[in-house]
Amino acid sequence: MDDASSVAVAVAVISIAKLMIGWLMYGHKHRKYQHVGTVSSLRCYPVKSCQAVHTQQARATVLGLNLDGVTDRHWLITKYNGDFISQRQCPEMALISVSILGNDIQLDAPGMTSLTLPKNPPLNKSKVGRVRVWETRIEALHCGQEASDWVSKFLGIEGLQMGFFAPGLKVRDTSNEPKPWGFVALPGDLSAYSDFGAYLVTNEASLEDLNERLEKKVTMTNFRPNIVIKGCKAFDEDNWLEIRIGDKVYFRVQDPCTRCSLTTVDPEKGVKDPKMEPLATLKKFRGYPPYEVEGPCFGVNAAIDYPGNIQVGDPVYVLRK
């Protein structure tokens, strides 16, 4: 071997060694899941902005938490023009409960007889329209006149409608929906009518931290999570990149969830807090610089990479940033 080739070989060997060391160090430092706690509660919201169905176990699918064939945020209530409504403008929506009964879902509200809707209404193309959730237009199957009359009567607004994200409708891929801080979803991160991510994950210790600063305590219901975790320290979720529940189900954290006036709705009374708590207090210590205008953060939006069954009590592991 001449000098030039020995140098080349040496350089190659050193480069490979560096790569391997780097890779091992990286793996050691970053690619390690740490056990942080357990799942303490699972909640599915079949109808956007109405009450949750609490469950001990559910199937975590790409489109959201699925319970007995009913998936998170697959129904929504809209104005006559298809624009979605929520507890932001109709806090009384907090009083609409949803139950899953056999092949139906049932909506109940104070002073109303129950409204029963089929879980899987047949997809009739002539009843498909478009609804709008923020800036995104999404297809919806019209749920019929009885549902329209029921929600209009309870909420006291004429011409409301209900839509269902029926299988077979055009999928909504959130990877093309930018946030003020950029694109945070990957192609294949689907959603029906959630604001953004298919999952909202919160941490019990973060709620305790917030409650220590409040005169009137709030509950996790104010924050509408799908998955609640206990056992980790307050706001640990800010540092998470990935979340694994049990051995097989993997979530990818998309971004912090920026909160709005919906968190101020008293879940039992269906009215906003006159002092705008807990939002006002959250704003004091949970801003999202440089996007403070977007509201303070509580919980994280997440997408699923490996779907599967999860249950309350499952161990939770995270990969940190």
Ligand SMILES: *[C@@H]1O[C@H](CO)[C@@H](O)[C@H](O)[C@H]1NC(C)=O
């Ligand atoms: C679909 O909806 C239209 C309009 O309401 C109705 O006339 C038609 O019978 C429906 N088709 C089926 C197969 O149910």
